[in-house]
Amino acid sequence: MYRRWPLARQLKLLVLKFMRLRGTPEEVAKGLALGIFIGLTPTFGFQMLLAVFLAVILNENKFAAVLGVWVTNPFTAPFIYALEYESGRILLGMDYVRMPESLSFSALKSLGWEVMLPLTFGSLLWAILCSVAVYLAAIRIIPLAQKWKISRWPRRPRRGQGREL
Structure with a gap:
């Protein structure tokens, strides 16, 4: 039943894209950590451009860096920035x-x-704290994730191709 939900399908496709990233696990983990680092800085609006620019300069995985930037999105940014402000203020x-x-x-x-x-x-x-934690976790998880075999979802029969009895 959940296979008919477009959001579940998109989430699966995003996971597949992440698992099929080209590069060694260390390169992907470094790109992801770079993206997380930039995503947690107050550069809202320029984060993806900054992540791609720094990934090119540092020769890291660009797609992983852009994925990491999405740690701050319109739903999480208010909470993250409030936590960062309070931490800095204290x-x-x-x-x-x-x-x-x-x-x-x-x-x-x-x-x-x-x-x-x-x-x-x-x-x-x-x-700094989150990017180091993400790098250490990703360096262990990415090799395992690249070995997973995710099967295709069965396709729905086209109109006029009903089940044969």
């Missing part, structure tokens, strides 16, 4: 940000630094 010993009374350029400029400094510090901390 480690730097900063107070919570208060909204300025007037919306002048100078007030918004100071507000930007009060938000960006803890966010950047926290994101670098989490990016």
Whole structure:
């Protein structure tokens, strides 16, 4: 029954693409770790371009880097950035940000630094920790995943080709 669900089919195709990535497990794991690192930095909107650019420069797997960037997507980004901001704020010993009374350029400029400094510090901390953890996990999982044989889903009979009795 689940084989008729388009979302399940797309998820299976994504897993197949990941398993069939070309390159050694170490190259794929490095690309994935690079993508995770960039995905956890506050570069929302430029992450995929930055991942491909750095993967080309560092000669890593580009597709794995782009997959890793998707750790932050529109659904997870608010939670990830909030965690990174709070971590950076606590480690730097900063107070919570208060909204300025007037919306002048100078007030918004100071507000930007009060938000960006803890966010950047926290994101670098989490990016390093998570990319190392993903690399260590991927270097062990990828060789196993490349050996899996996933069978094709049976195709539905075309119209007019019903079951024969």
